[in-house]
Amino acid sequence: MRRRRYLFTVIFWVVHIIHVARRCPALSSDGVSLLAFKAAVSDDPWAFLAGWSEEDEDPCRWPGVSCVNFTGFIHPRVVGVSVSGKNLTGYIPPELGALPFLRRLNLHGNRLSGTIPPQLFDAYSLRSLFLYDNFLSGPFPAAACVVPRLQILDLSENAFSGPLPLELRGCRQLQHLLLEENRFSGEIPAGVWAEMSKLVQLDLSSNEFEGPIPPDLGELDSLGGTLNLSRNRLSGAIPSELGNLPSTVILDLRYNNLSGEIPGAGSLANQYPTAFLDNPGLCGFPLTITCEGPVGAPSAAEEEEGRRGMKAGLIAVISVADAAGVALVGLVLVCAYWKVKNQQKGRAKLGHGGAGLGRRWCLFPCGAAMAEKKDGTSSSEEEDDQGGGVEGELVAMDKGFKVELEELLRASAYVLGKGGKGIVYKVVVGDGMAVAVRRLGEGVGGKYKEFAAEVRAMGRVRHPNVVRLRAFYWAPDEKLLITDFISNGNLAVVLRGRTGQPNLSWAVRLRIVRGAARGLAHLHDCSPRKLVHGDLKPSNILLDADFNPYISDFGLLRLLPLTSSAATNPTSAPSYSSTAGLFGPVPSSVQPTLLDRPNPYRAPESRATGHPTHKSDVYSFGVVLLEILTGKQPEMPSSSAEQVAGLVKWVRKGFEEARPPSELVDPALLQDVRAREEVVAAFHVALACTETDPDVRPRMKAVSEDLDRIGSWRK
Numbered sequence: 001m002r003r004r005r006y007l008f009t010v011i012f013w014v015v016h017i018i019h020v021a022r023r024c025p026a027l028s029s030d031g032v033s034l035l036a037f038k039a040a041v042s043d044d045p046w047a048f049l050a051g052w053s054e055e056d057e058d059p060c061r062w063p064g065v066s067c068v069n070f071t072g073f074i075h076p077r078v079v080g081v082s083v084s085g086k087n088l089t090g091y092i093p094p095e096l097g098a099l100p101f102l103r104r105l106n107l108h109g110n111r112l113s114g115t116i117p118p119q120l121f122d123a124y125s126l127r128s129l130f131l132y133d134n135f136l137s138g139p140f141p142a143a144a145c146v147v148p149r150l151q152i153l154d155l156s157e158n159a160f161s162g163p164l165p166l167e168l169r170g171c172r173q174l175q176h177l178l179l180e181e182n183r184f185s186g187e188i189p190a191g192v193w194a195e196m197s198k199l200v201q202l203d204l205s206s207n208e209f210e211g212p213i214p215p216d217l218g219e220l221d222s223l224g225g226t227l228n229l230s231r232n233r234l235s236g237a238i239p240s241e242l243g244n245l246p247s248t249v250i251l252d253l254r255y256n257n258l259s260g261e262i263p264g265a266g267s268l269a270n271q272y273p274t275a276f277l278d279n280p281g282l283c284g285f286p287l288t289i290t291c292e293g294p295v296g297a298p299s300a301a302e303e304e305e306g307r308r309g310m311k312a313g314l315i316a317v318i319s320v321a322d323a324a325g326v327a328l329v330g331l332v333l334v335c336a337y338w339k340v341k342n343q344q345k346g347r348a349k350l351g352h353g354g355a356g357l358g359r360r361w362c363l364f365p366c367g368a369a370m371a372e373k374k375d376g377t378s379s380s381e382e383e384d385d386q387g388g389g390v391e392g393e394l395v396a397m398d399k400g401f402k403v404e405l406e407e408l409l410r411a412s413a414y415v416l417g418k419g420g421k422g423i424v425y426k427v428v429v430g431d432g433m434a435v436a437v438r439r440l441g442e443g444v445g446g447k448y449k450e451f452a453a454e455v456r457a458m459g460r461v462r463h464p465n466v467v468r469l470r471a472f473y474w475a476p477d478e479k480l481l482i483t484d485f486i487s488n489g490n491l492a493v494v495l496r497g498r499t500g501q502p503n504l505s506w507a508v509r510l511r512i513v514r515g516a517a518r519g520l521a522h523l524h525d526c527s528p529r530k531l532v533h534g535d536l537k538p539s540n541i542l543l544d545a546d547f548n549p550y551i552s553d554f555g556l557l558r559l560l561p562l563t564s565s566a567a568t569n570p571t572s573a574p575s576y577s578s579t580a581g582l583f584g585p586v587p588s589s590v591q592p593t594l595l596d597r598p599n600p601y602r603a604p605e606s607r608a609t610g611h612p613t614h615k616s617d618v619y620s621f622g623v624v625l626l627e628i629l630t631g632k633q634p635e636m637p638s639s640s641a642e643q644v645a646g647l648v649k650w651v652r653k654g655f656e657e658a659r660p661p662s663e664l665v666d667p668a669l670l671q672d673v674r675a676r677e678e679v680v681a682a683f684h685v686a687l688a689c690t691e692t693d694p695d696v697r698p699r700m701k702a703v704s705e706d707l708d709r710i711g712s713w714r715k
Helices: 002-023 029-040 094-098 118-122 142-146 166-170 215-219 240-244 266-270 300-345 352-362 379-384 405-410 448-459 491-495 506-525 556-562 604-609 614-630 647-656 673-689 700-709
Strands: 041-043 065-068 077-082 104-106 111-114 128-130 135-138 152-154 159-162 176-178 183-187 201-203 208-211 226-228 233-236 250-252 257-261 281-283 394-396 412-419 422-428 434-439 469-475 478-484 541-543 549-551
Touching: 029 041, 029 077, 029 094, 094 118, 118 142, 142 166, 215 240, 240 266, 250 700, 448 469, 448 556, 491 541, 491 614, 506 541, 506 549, 506 614, 506 673, 506 700, 604 614, 614 647, 614 673, 614 700, 647 673, 673 700
Parallel strands: 077 104, 104 128, 111 135, 128 152, 135 159, 152 176, 159 183, 176 201, 183 208, 201 226, 208 233, 226 250, 233 257, 257 281
Antiparallel strands: 065 077, 394 469, 412 422, 422 434, 434 478, 469 478, 541 549
């Protein structure tokens, strides 16, 4: 009896333990490894990792984590971790290397510091590693070349230092190696590049490399796009072996100490002069500097004459330097005078004055010249943003905006357009100055404090190719944004025809895309919150009378949900708000549901997730660039029997089939013989922007630099 009772007791506790274990499942080993990363993060300002909880069974529902079910495993396994652009402070723990099925690790755009632990590369399935734009340091991680499937390694914009190791030759599967803007030094190793036969992209720019260019770089026959060795301390002659590179490769050897005659072999003969600029010792085609070698040993008299010439030249150099110094001091004084004067009078009047102000700001690049506050604003921006503002007031973004609300209400208003982002009016105030007024959302309610914070971040964006936000107005039944009025319409109207509008020349088109790229790159890298546009298309690129471009409608995707309590519940049937605003009733069809609308400019991943990113902006820009180059709209009907789905696939298929450029380019551009090579180079930039994999696309800063190099020699 006792034995039976004891047996029943044991059975009861076993069943109870199993039941409790089922109710409180233990976190999988992959989840434990990811919690080690959470523990290594000391500051998570946006609480992105707050949802990573040890109480879950597995991490597959955590933000930024993706999993796959594999046969033979109880839990799904982690294959991707993407925690990018979250301003996380901390370090990379070695426990991440305990994820055996991890294929993609994306931690870019944070504030991670320290070295990369060698144990990270125990994750033998790793295929892409994105760590750019952090504060990581230490030597190049040679252990990365032990990973058998690693294809993408992006360590750019960090503080890595030391030489590149010979172990680099072990990265045989590597396709993209990006090391720009670090502190790597020593000579670029020779004898390793022939082993890296699959390398498609190589960027070693903005480091401290010195010595000669390795000749075996010319054996990278899979290379495409740009081979960037600029902004280093490389010296010696350019090896003729670089002529063996594919003809589509664009060289960038600027800002080095290279010397001698530029070889004319192979693809070297097809490079633009800009590829070789700022190397004082270089000569020969395509530069205008001729090479003059010595014909014999100089005599004693010639040597003495040379020394005298050197002394005279030294005196001339000193004189020129003195004059330049005086001119520089004068320029600084003049700038200071005009700055004070502009602050007293109001720096800008809307319309044409706004463009002039933007050009003055262009003199100060992001992060330079102007004293930056910790929150990303400059001292003058902080002064401009002092007006606190409350509901029912017209709040100016800077002291130069002198228009009062009553004056705005009395002014004549003309509808410029309407859509998912509200109605836009052209308003002419009393002194003849024109502004653009955008009405946002409908109904009553909204979140004023969040709205005001977002608008102020938008108002701090100052760039000559970005539309300037001047003021905003908030009331329960009315939300307005007041910006500069750009007089010549938008790129969509110009590209798709307008009465009396001539075909744009290549020079004008290049000016437009270069300016738009600069503006978008500024939003991504230099704006206070590193803004994502989210809806870039030709209609959002405004043009002035000289066809200078201005990026508009940025930041609205974050702003629109804050404008109305009904913003998240749009109705499909047209109706009108019960509250009449300053300019009359607002149709409820004007709703912030932009990501639900068909848009051929939107990146594939943005359509799938509904979350735009910097890389989806790059894709949208690439589609715009293709439209400028081809003259065709993204979803144009194909005349072929295959019915190509869209412009991107059509162009990519044309390049794969090696069709002549005349079949792809807008016929209006074929008349300019000088532009043909530049157009082909621009096609390569556009194709890089529209890669299906967002991590392979270049950053907007790199796109802008590539476009600046195209045609810059011919300006």
